[in-house]
Structures are given as C-alpha cells and as structure tokens.
Amino acid sequence: xxxxxxxxxxxxxxxxxxxxxxxxxxxxxxxxxxxxxxxxxxxxxxxxxxxxxxxxxxxxxxxxxxxxxxxxxxxxxxxxxxxxxxxxxxxxxxxxxxxxxxxxxxxxxxxxxxxxxxxxxxxxxxxxxxxxxxxxxxxxxxxxxxxxxxxxxxxxxxxxxxxxxxxxxxxxxxxxxxxxxxxxxxxxxxxxxxxxxxxxxxxxxxxxxxxxxxxxxx
Amino acid sequence: xxxxxxxxxxxxxxxxxxxxxxxxxxxxxxxxxxxxxxxxxxxxxxxxxxxxxxxxxxxxxxxxxxxxxxxxxxxxxxxxxxxxxxxxxxxxxxxxxxxxxxxxxxxxxxxxxxxxxxxxxxxxxxxxxxxxxxxxxxxxxxxxxxxxxxxxxxxxxxxxxxxxxxxxxxxxxxxxxxxxxxxxxxxxxxxxxxxxxxxxxxxxxxxxxxxxxxxxxxxxxxxxxxxxxxxxxxxxxxxxxxxxxxxxxxxxxxxxxxxxxxxxxxxxxxxxxxxxxxxxxxxxxxxxxxxxxxxxxxxxxxxxxxxxxxxxxxxxxxxxxxxxxxxxxxxxxxxxxxxxxxxxxxxxxxxxxxxxxxxxxxxxxxxxxxxxxxxxxxxxxxxxxxxxxxxxxxxxxxxxxxxxxxxxxxxxxxxxxxxxxxxxxxxxxxxxxxxxxxxxxxxxxxxxxxxxxxxxxxxxxxxxxxxxxxxxxxxxxxxxxxxxxxxxxx
Numbered sequence: 001x002x003x004x005x006x007x008x009x010x011x012x013x014x015x016x017x018x019x020x021x022x023x024x025x026x027x028x029x030x031x032x033x034x035x036x037x038x039x040x041x042x043x044x045x046x047x048x049x050x051x052x053x054x055x056x057x058x059x060x061x062x063x064x065x066x067x068x069x070x071x072x073x074x075x076x077x078x079x080x081x082x083x084x085x086x087x088x089x090x091x092x093x094x095x096x097x098x099x100x101x102x103x104x105x106x107x108x109x110x111x112x113x114x115x116x117x118x119x120x121x122x123x124x125x126x127x128x129x130x131x132x133x134x135x136x137x138x139x140x141x142x143x144x145x146x147x148x149x150x151x152x153x154x155x156x157x158x159x160x161x162x163x164x165x166x167x168x169x170x171x172x173x174x175x176x177x178x179x180x181x182x183x184x185x186x187x188x189x190x191x192x193x194x195x196x197x198x199x200x201x202x203x204x205x206x207x208x209x210x211x212x213x214x215x216x217x218x
Numbered sequence: 219x220x221x222x223x224x225x226x227x228x229x230x231x232x233x234x235x236x237x238x239x240x241x242x243x244x245x246x247x248x249x250x251x252x253x254x255x256x257x258x259x260x261x262x263x264x265x266x267x268x269x270x271x272x273x274x275x276x277x278x279x280x281x282x283x284x285x286x287x288x289x290x291x292x293x294x295x296x297x298x299x300x301x302x303x304x305x306x307x308x309x310x311x312x313x314x315x316x317x318x319x320x321x322x323x324x325x326x327x328x329x330x331x332x333x334x335x336x337x338x339x340x341x342x343x344x345x346x347x348x349x350x351x352x353x354x355x356x357x358x359x360x361x362x363x364x365x366x367x368x369x370x371x372x373x374x375x376x377x378x379x380x381x382x383x384x385x386x387x388x389x390x391x392x393x394x395x396x397x398x399x400x401x402x403x404x405x406x407x408x409x410x411x412x413x414x415x416x417x418x419x420x421x422x423x424x425x426x427x428x429x430x431x432x433x434x435x436x437x438x439x440x441x442x443x444x445x446x447x448x449x450x451x452x453x454x455x456x457x458x459x460x461x462x463x464x465x466x467x468x469x470x471x472x473x474x475x476x477x478x479x480x481x482x483x484x485x486x487x488x489x490x491x492x493x494x495x496x497x498x499x500x501x502x503x504x505x506x507x508x509x510x511x512x513x514x515x516x517x518x519x520x521x522x523x524x525x526x527x528x529x530x531x532x533x534x535x536x537x538x539x540x541x542x543x544x545x546x547x548x549x550x551x552x553x554x555x556x557x558x559x560x561x562x563x564x565x566x567x568x569x570x571x572x573x574x575x576x577x578x579x580x581x582x583x584x585x586x587x588x589x590x591x592x593x594x595x596x597x598x599x600x601x602x603x604x605x606x607x608x609x610x611x612x613x614x615x616x617x618x619x620x621x622x623x624x625x626x627x628x629x630x631x632x633x634x635x636x637x638x639x640x641x642x643x644x645x646x647x648x649x650x651x652x653x654x655x656x657x658x659x660x661x662x663x664x665x666x667x668x669x670x671x672x673x674x675x676x677x678x679x680x681x682x683x684x685x686x687x688x689x690x691x692x693x694x695x696x697x698x699x700x701x702x703x704x705x706x707x708x
Contacts, residue, residue, distance in 0.1 A: 179348065204371075204376050215373055
C-alpha cells in the first residue's frame, strides 16, 4: 500500500480515537456534538481508503451519505436539541470526567485485545482498524453508562454505531447497496426518534438529566 | 394470488392503512379500521401458511433476499393472531380512554400508524432471507413502537420509553455487529450472497469457526436484549408496565418472539462450526431468565410488571427448548403459541381491570371476579395457564420440555428449571388469588361486560384448553416442518 495512503489512514484512525477520548473528557455538550461530527467525517472517509477495490459508485454513494449524515446532519440535530433545551454541560454521573477518561483507556486495552484476536481472522487492513472499531464500540457503551445527560447518551449510541460501521466496512466487503442504505436510514430514524424523546423528557422533567429517570425499578 | 404477491401485499398494506388512518376523524373509526386491517392480515397469514404448507421453502424475490419456510410461516400466523386479538381488545380498552379524555383523534391516528408499521416491520423480519434485511426489520420495530410505549404520557411512561429506546437500540447495534461477523466468516461468498441465510446454511461447514462463535455471542446478546432474555431484560418490565395493555400484549405475545426467532435462525449455522456452542448459550441464557424471573415475581406489587417478569420466564423456557435439539424445538414452538395466547389474555384482563380499579397495584386489585365477570375470571384462568396448570396447553409444552431434559439426562438443568418454575408457580398463584378473590374496594363499581370481551376471552381461554387436550394434525405438521429447519441434533 502506498505510504501516503497509509499515513492518511493512520491520521484518520488517530482522529477517530482522539475524538472519542475527547468525548469522554469534555463536559461542554456543544463541543461534544462538534467532536462527534469530526469523528463521523473520519469514519466516513476511511472505507474509501481501506477498500481493496476501486471506489465504485456504490461505495462513493454510501460514503457520501455517511459523511453528510454523521458529520453534518447529526451534529446539527444535536446542537439544535441542546439549544432548544438550553442544556450546556454534562458533569458526568458517578465517575466524573477524569474517571471516564481512565475507563476509556481501559477500553482501549480491551479493544486492542479483541481487535487483534478478531482481526487476525479478517481481511488485513493497516493501522489497527479493528482495534479502533472495537474501541469506538466500547467507548460508546461507556458514554451511555457514565454520562448524566440523555443527549450525551445519544452521542454514545452514535459513537458505538460509528465503530460498527468502521468494522463492517473493513470486515465485510460485499454488502448490498440497498442494505447499506437501509441501515443508514434506520440509524437516522433512531436518532430522530431519540431527539423527539429528548424533548418529551425535557417537557416532563424540565431537564434531560438521565439520573432522574429512576421512578421505575425492581 | 401467488405467495410472493401475497407477502408483498401483507408488507405494504399495513403501512398504507396506517397512513389512511390520518384521514379518519374519530378514534372509534380508526380503532375499527385497525381491527379490520389486522383481521385481514390474520386471514392472509393463514392463506400463506396453506400455500407454503408441504414445500421446504418458497422464494419471494429473484435476488433471494426474501423467502418463507415452515419456521417463518409458523411465526407469521402467530404474528397475525397476536395483532388481530390485541386490535380487537384495543376497541374496548381505548373506548374507556376516550371516555376519560386520555385518547383523542390525534393519538388514535398516531397509534394506528405506528401499530401497523410495527406489523409490517415484524413481517419483514420473518420473510427476510437476507440477514441484514432481517436486522433492518428488527431495528425498525424498536423505532416505530417507541411511541406506543410512551403514549400514555407522564414521567414513568416517558422513562420507560427512553430506556426501551436506548437499551434496545444498543442491543440491536450489537446484533448488527454479529450479523457482520457472520458475513465475514464466509470470505468466499459470491457477490451479494454473504448475508443470505440460505447461502450460509449451504456453506456452514466451511465458515470460520472463531468468527462464527464471536458472531453468535453478539447476536445472542443483541437480539436477546430485544427478546428480553436475562440479564439484558432490564427495559422489559418498565416498557410493559407503562405501555397501554394492547401494546403490552403485542410485545409479550409476539415482538419478543420475533427477536428470539432472529437468534434461532443462526443456531444451525453456528452448530456446524462449533457443535454445542449455540444451544449451550441459549440454554444458559434461558435458564438464567427463568431464575431471574422467579426472584423478581415474588416481590412484585404491580400486576403488569409481574406479567412482564412472566414473559422473561417464558422467553427463557422457549430459549431452553431451542437449545435441546429437535424435540426441545418442538416444545419451544408449541410453547410460543401457548404463551402468546395466555399472555395476551392476561394483559387484556389486567389492562381492563387496571382501568376499573384506577391502578395496577396488586394491593388495590381485590375481588376482580365480582368487579368484572369476564376479565376477573379471565385473569385467573390466564394466570393458571401461565404457571403451567393442566389442562391448559402450557402444561403440555412444559411437560414436553421436561421429558426432553429427562431423556437427555440433563439432571442439573432439570432440577434448576423445576426450582425456578416452582417458585414462580407459588408466587404468581398467590398474587393471582389475592387479586381475583375477596371483596372489591368500595369505590370500585362492578360493570356489565361487553359481549365482545366475553367472546375474545372465551376464544383465547378455550384455545388454551383445546390445545391442552388435543393437538390438531395440521398444527403438529406445521410445528414439525418448522423443527426440521432449526431443530439441530444435540
């Protein structure tokens, strides 16, 4: 593989990883939404560079759809929700920001092990693509668990989904176009419905603090 | 009409009918419209079963993305039955809500649109030969049914909706990871074939065993979350307790079965590369579900939450069945039908009684037999069926399962299973006796039941007794045809 191409792939993978750690360590929600957009851009560009085939119209269309949705539409929707609900910061719940980053580093260790083990059975790609993919999946889950704001849980879901998209685009070469389009549409619909649900939560509780959602238990 | 055309109509018509509901001007008309559409769907599902009966499979599209076989058709009929029964019950349930001012035309239109879109999405799950398309169908069910969970409004309902949305979306995302791993385990598949179930079945001996194992773990956890298998069941009691009763009946009666259906589709594939791994995981998760349900049912105070934990138990029982080979799969499929009938009736009864008592608190629901001469006895009858009392059909399916455990000398499994269902039997029966007998609170007035509710309750309860004493030959053959597809030798 061309050295420049490898370097570009590494830069994009590095961007995805750093943006994920930034999501864990940032309390400002508007910054988080923009960082998520950057992550979406990096993840959206990667399939074109890691593909062993030429970039066909199909790959190009899916890539473009992903980039538009994940780096523009979702961040815009999230920023809009933050503005409408007047929520600015997420102080984190039981572990705090420092603890979340520390857990993120542990996730990186776990992702390195899983990514190396599973990656050994899959098509070869440079720069530990599978490690980054699993890191995003684990960190997305972590964000959902350790953050207080419901809007941040949506960002966690999108990070997780970015990891799965990266994994799928490298591990499975031949996915039918209509299916990829369907998956993209489903993710869009899920985020849209989550946005609507966030408004309902805010209307009911005058906040989107997920720790308030504790009436039902047992 | 050919099977392919029939399925395409069944996929498209509910969505079109949901949109048509927006042109209707009263909740009663919309609810009747939904009942008519689901009734037609149920009849169409029977027609499809008759057409497919005797064929190993019927392809529905030239690219092989859609197909039906005995396993899917059995579930399609159960889907039709659940939706039709729940839609009929919704007529009475929402009539009360309209009278109380909790259900207006706007809500009715949205209910019809999401309810019927859920029907199409679940059918898509069942007719997909492309496992990615199956995933799209299952994810769509989460998106379109989230509104139904929170439609009553209020803090608790919105909390339940949010938990349902987040937990199930994450679960289904994990299932997608499993689907991709499964496709990656077949590196030499021709263009567009890596995700076809039929292709994976043909090539199952040549799949990468490590990747297939990893795939099945993701699939079992992912779809298992939506199916309500412990320990991923946390959304289920909240969503079931807060959703309107017809929605709870549909969730328990079919949606969870659809998620389990997705897991079971992969069992014969993983079995070829890693014998015993898939069934072992299913039995483990199933047994854990029975035990978790046993602990939580004891301490429940809310009748709908108790029924939700009953669902965790029964999904666990069905999962155990699928993990025990063809005889176990037979019991599991029969149990699927029986559980659908019993649980739907139980939710109908608790839902209507909840409206009469103004609460689902089991401390308040007393003397239900006197308060409602139909749904009081129906609640007790359905609870007896759910805990496995003879002659109800659940007794037979559970007995079949126990017999398989004995035949396979799975003694530890048998003892643990019997302890779990024994605890549930005692606890649920005590809760049930407390609700049904005694004197109703003074502020609860006995009501004259609607003839329709009598008919619906007797139909469901009658079917449970009928199937408990005699299994019709066509049903036996339909179940055997389904077992032939997914029942692997232990």
